[in-house]
Amino acid sequence: MSPTLFVxxxxxxxxxxxxxxxxxxxxxxxxxxAVFGFAQMLMKVLREEKPDALLAAFDTPEPxxxxxxxxxxxxxxxxxxxxxxxxxxxxxxxxxxxGVPVTxxxxxxxxxxxxxxxxxxxxxxxxxxxxxxxxxxxxxxxxGVFFYTPADGSRFGLPEFRAxxxxxxxxxxxxxxxxxxxxxxxxxxxxxxxxxxxxxIAAYGSVDGLYGDPGLSRAGGCRLTAKQKQNIAxxxxxxxxxxxxxxxxxxxxxxxxxxxxxxxGLDGPRVAALFTRLGFKTLLAQLEAKEAGVTSAVAxxxxxxxxxxxxxxxxxxxxxxAFVNEMSAQRxxxxxxxxxxxxxxxxxxxxxxxSWKERQAFYLxxxxxxxxxxxxxxxxxxxxxxxxxxxxxxxxxxxxKFDALIMRWRGIALRGAAFDTMIAGALLxxxxxxxxxDRLAQDYLGHQTIPITxxxxxxxxxxxxxxxxLGAITPYAxxxxxxxxxxxxxxxxxxxxxxxxxxxxxxxxxxxxTLTDMEATGxxxxxxxxxxxxxxxxxxxxxxxxxxxxxxxxxxxxxSPKQLEVVLFDELGLESGRRTKTGRSTDAEVLETxx
Numbered sequence: 307m308s309p310t311l312f313v314x315x316x317x318x319x320x321x322x323x324x325x326x327x328x329x330x331x332x333x334x335x336x337x338x339x340a341v342f343g344f345a346q347m348l349m350k351v352l353r354e355e356k357p358d359a360l361l362a363a364f365d366t367p368e369p370x371x372x373x374x375x376x377x378x379x380x381x382x383x384x385x386x387x388x389x390x391x392x393x394x395x396x397x398x399x400x401x402x403x404x405g406v407p408v409t410x411x412x413x414x415x416x417x418x419x420x421x422x423x424x425x426x427x428x429x430x431x432x433x434x435x436x437x438x439x440x441x442x443x444x445x446x447x448x449x450g451v452f453f454y455t456p457a458d459g460s461r462f463g464l465p466e467f468r469a470x471x472x473x474x475x476x477x478x479x480x481x482x483x484x485x486x487x488x489x490x491x492x493x494x495x496x497x498x499x500x501x502x503x504x505x506x507i508a509a510y511g512s513v514d515g516l517y518g519d520p521g522l523s524r525a526g527g528c529r530l531t532a533k534q535k536q537n538i539a540x541x542x543x544x545x546x547x548x549x550x551x552x553x554x555x556x557x558x559x560x561x562x563x564x565x566x567x568x569x570x571g572l573d574g575p576r577v578a579a580l581f582t583r584l585g586f587k588t589l590l591a592q593l594e595a596k597e598a599g600v601t602s603a604v605a606x607x608x609x610x611x612x613x614x615x616x617x618x619x620x621x622x623x624x625x626x627x628a629f630v631n632e633m634s635a636q637r638x639x640x641x642x643x644x645x646x647x648x649x650x651x652x653x654x655x656x657x658x659x660x661s662w663k664e665r666q667a668f669y670l671x672x673x674x675x676x677x678x679x680x681x682x683x684x685x686x687x688x689x690x691x692x693x694x695x696x697x698x699x700x701x702x703x704x705x706x707k708f709d710a711l712i713m714r715w716r717g718i719a720l721r722g723a724a725f726d727t728m729i730a731g732a733l734l735x736x737x738x739x740x741x742x743x744d745r746l747a748q749d750y751l752g753h754q755t756i757p758i759t760x761x762x763x764x765x766x767x768x769x770x771x772x773x774x775x776l777g778a779i780t781p782y783a784x785x786x787x788x789x790x791x792x793x794x795x796x797x798x799x800x801x802x803x804x805x806x807x808x809x810x811x812x813x814x815x816x817x818x819x820t821l822t823d824m825e826a827t828g829x830x831x832x833x834x835x836x837x838x839x840x841x842x843x844x845x846x847x848x849x850x851x852x853x854x855x856x857x858x859x860x861x862x863x864x865x866s867p868k869q870l871e872v873v874l875f876d877e878l879g880l881e882s883g884r885r886t887k888t889g890r891s892t893d894a895e896v897l898e899t900x901x
Contacts, residue, residue, distance in 0.1 A: 312357045313424065315438030321340075324390045357569065370413050400580060405571050418554055422555070423561075428449075445554055500875075621681055639702065668784065674776050704789075730810060755789060756781060
């Protein structure tokens, strides 16, 4: 078996991780999602692929020889987000801790460095796996060269490329010379889109071949419009320039010998210290079983997390009286419920948790496995009703509307909802994929919460919370209230600093009680009218679709962006707008511009 070399397109993967991983922050508030995604990828490659050598190639800030040839090269690219730039030094620190060699060369792009190393490695009989989404690099594909996708471990090689692209890797720059590349601002030939460029490659093989036939006699199968023929004739120099800009070079000033990139082994204590500083506790746990020297760091982090926590189970009448006496003196309490399900109108109450002091919380169970001591539900509800219904007592919670509805179905109207950590998280980071308590705790407190699956399991073997022993559910439920309280005290000043406090306190939080009242009351709908509207809209949609097919000259799936893209830009020859990761955009803004 031949040795294996993995080559990472550094900035390309950093961008991918930055935008593909939910926003994360270290305990000190610094953004970390790009570093986290990069670390996940490195660990997966090392654990599952066990490469003989590994290299990360990066661009440098200096202009390249391509910029010198064409001033518009990559000119329209937006500035790199500040939150990503802040993570680059940490990313190099991560690579050093993992013992991964890094290569850069002023005036050269990472693509050229990767092409140079790849060609030299193949000459030495090494199998090369490239970690990149840059389609420009497809031109380096060869026997024994693959594009590796860390998410699923899949590989894209020469056979897959030929089947998908219908050309040889060496023809990629020829194709881009004709079509252009919106991502890199390579102009190509105006009016020549993806389909036309593929047809021209099939007919001529290259840009030189195209212009060797000035009468376009071999382009009969390309269905060229008069405008496209005119543009091909007028933009010869631009096509040749575009082809040269798109071609990667394999003579970059980089060490070509693959043995220079043999793995040196990660520095366990150094990685542990970095992960602890960044709050990557889940990654620390993954390393724990693999790397000597990490276990002590993980254990220290967990001891630190649990230090000083006072999470109590209140399940005797005496404890309940003491709890109520202490709570009656509070003006702010964090509140959470544990239930048998997520449908408020049918879920049974399992218990309630409260916190008014950081690292201290109380859990009041009303249901538990047979033989475990609980409190009667009616007594617990009567004991907590005064505080919950008193608007002068500020209530803190995570998705507190759910808990309010649970109480409403038991005759308690929760008032004084003052701080919902889920809403605060959504306002501070609207683009995040979710705002659950586990995620907020990791992002803002560097705290790894107890996973619910450790209590109730998953899939067919999942149980309900009322079957979880008190010894397990007490810390879980108490932690929910404690963490909600801690988060509120961290997020409040951030809301004020971001100018969101007025929106949060005067619109969002009052709306919680309004929505709770609405959901508890319900609404009346005219079902017959809704069905009639549905039929009317369906008929109108069918008529519009038939009109679109008539205009296009054939039927196609109007809901498919890929099929619509071909009709608009290739068949009708309309000017394409901006590009997305999957092709030319056909969103509403582009369609309105075309209209």
